Amino acid sequence: NVPGVVECLKIITRTKSLRIADFAFQTARKHGRRRITALVSRPQQFDMMVMPNLYGNVVSNVCAGLVGGPGLVPGANYGDDYALFETRKLLFPYCSVF
Secondary structure, X not given: OOOOOOOOOOOOOHHHHHHHHHHHHHHHHHOOOOOOXXXXXXXXXXXXXXXXXXXXXXXXXXXXXXXOOHHHOEEEEEOOOOEEEEEOOOOOOOOOOO
C-alpha cells in the first residue's frame, strides 16, 4: 500500500469472456463480417473489435473526436434479454479538452 496511489483490479473471468466472444462471433456472422479482432494498435484496419469495457470507452471517445465530438456517436450495450442505447459521453466529463 503506497500513500496517494489507488490500485484497481480488472477481473475478467473465462465464463464471461467466452460469453462475450460468442456474442461477437454471432453478431459478425449475422452482419456478414469477415474478421473479429481484440485489442490492436491500428483499429482502422479491422471491421469489428472486441475488448473490455474501459478500452471500448477509450476507442469510442477517440472515434467520436474524429467525427465531431462525443455527443454525436451513439453507444449500444447488448445483453441476453435487453439492449441499452445511449449517447456517448466523455470518459472524464470534468476535465476540459480545450
